[in-house]
Amino acid sequence: MTQPSPLCPNQMQVHSVQQETADVWTLNLINNDFYPYQPGQFALISIRDSEDTLRAYTLSSSPGLSRFISISVRCLPEGAGSRWLTQEVKPGSSLWLSDAQGEFSCVQHPSDRYLMLAAGCGVTPVMSMCRWLVANRPQCDIRVIFNVRTPADVIFAAEWHSLTAQHPQLQLTLMAEQDVQPGFLPGRISEQVLLQAAPDIASRTVMTCGPAPYMQQVEQLSLQLGVPAAQFHKEQFHISAELNDEQGDQLTLRIGQPLREFRVPVGSTLLAALESHKLPVNAACRAGVCGSCKTRIVAGKYTTTSTMTLSAAEIEQGYVLACSCQLQGDVTLA
Numbered sequence: 001m002t003q004p005s006p007l008c009p010n011q012m013q014v015h016s017v018q019q020e021t022a023d024v025w026t027l028n029l030i031n032n033d034f035y036p037y038q039p040g041q042f043a044l045i046s047i048r049d050s051e052d053t054l055r056a057y058t059l060s061s062s063p064g065l066s067r068f069i070s071i072s073v074r075c076l077p078e079g080a081g082s083r084w085l086t087q088e089v090k091p092g093s094s095l096w097l098s099d100a101q102g103e104f105s106c107v108q109h110p111s112d113r114y115l116m117l118a119a120g121c122g123v124t125p126v127m128s129m130c131r132w133l134v135a136n137r138p139q140c141d142i143r144v145i146f147n148v149r150t151p152a153d154v155i156f157a158a159e160w161h162s163l164t165a166q167h168p169q170l171q172l173t174l175m176a177e178q179d180v181q182p183g184f185l186p187g188r189i190s191e192q193v194l195l196q197a198a199p200d201i202a203s204r205t206v207m208t209c210g211p212a213p214y215m216q217q218v219e220q221l222s223l224q225l226g227v228p229a230a231q232f233h234k235e236q237f238h239i240s241a242e243l244n245d246e247q248g249d250q251l252t253l254r255i256g257q258p259l260r261e262f263r264v265p266v267g268s269t270l271l272a273a274l275e276s277h278k279l280p281v282n283a284a285c286r287a288g289v290c291g292s293c294k295t296r297i298v299a300g301k302y303t304t305t306s307t308m309t310l311s312a313a314e315i316e317q318g319y320v321l322a323c324s325c326q327l328q329g330d331v332t333l334a
């Protein structure tokens with residue numbers, strides 16, 4: 001079969017599919033060539049071997065340790081990529097992957113003390129990094145707080161259990177919003193829980209992955225507790241997939257000609273905000289790599305995590321990659 005997109009040159013065969021929770025599956029892939037990646041990085045996958053539908057998934061395996069290249073995918077009811085990968089792709093199928101991408105890796109943010117904060121499927125890069133760190137940096141002290149809706153939603157539950165039993169330098173705090181059982185703290189992340197898990201948080205490297213409002217909240221809390229901004233790192237591309245979370249403040253997104261206004265959560269990506277209101281936007285990779293989601297903002301407050309395909313002049317004029325633009329205040333589009 002021919003390569004569907006120049007962005008995805010690596011063909012891999014599905015060896016096995018393993019169910020992790022009620023709605024998360026891990027696909028284990030065989031790659032015949034060397035595939036370099038760092039723990040925590042992601043790859044784009046061509047969905048249905050399409051040229052222009054690419055989706056980003058964390059490589060949940062760990063380089064040098066895992067037998068397969070793996071991705072762990074939550075099946076989202078509206079997710080074209082996740083539904084195909086979890087419901088239709090079977091052992092023996094082929095997938096096309098990009099080279100590994102991203103800066104959300106402990107290799108790129110080396111430290112001897114980490115606090116890793118994960119919610120939902122955001123735990124996949126955290127597991128990849130923890131597995132790698134305990135094997136390759138055994139002196140490293142790692143605290144993990146993992147937030148889930150119910151105890152049944154803990155992804156990699158058995159592996160967390162064995163890793164923490166074998167490696168006392170890895171300490172895991174589990175939190176559940178509902179059906180709380182022994183071993184889980186009730187509710188959502190808070191200053192008190194952060195300090196309980198890591199009293200020395202201000203001197204740790206903090207890495208977080210989860211829905212946008214969650215990451216927004218833990219960023220605020222971490223900075224309030226003295227974590228320097230340079231020591232705080234968050235993954236970005238999970239945001240659009242998990243926008244439906246109800247936490248956090250809202251902002252106004254204005255779109256001209258004719259003028260329309262929409263309310264969206266602070267911290268969500270522009271892409272997620274547009275899609276949640278069924279507004280047209282092209283987005284092939286959703287990870288700041290392909291450039292198809294280029295959009296112009298004429299006024300407002302936002303941050304960006306990738307401007308990879310934009311020129312300096314375009315950035316100056318307010319162009320952003322919608323998938324890699326986090327809305328921080330009221331925003332007006334051209």
Ligand code: FES
Nearest residue numbers: 286290291293323
């Ligand atoms: S969708 Fe590819 S850069 Fe945004």
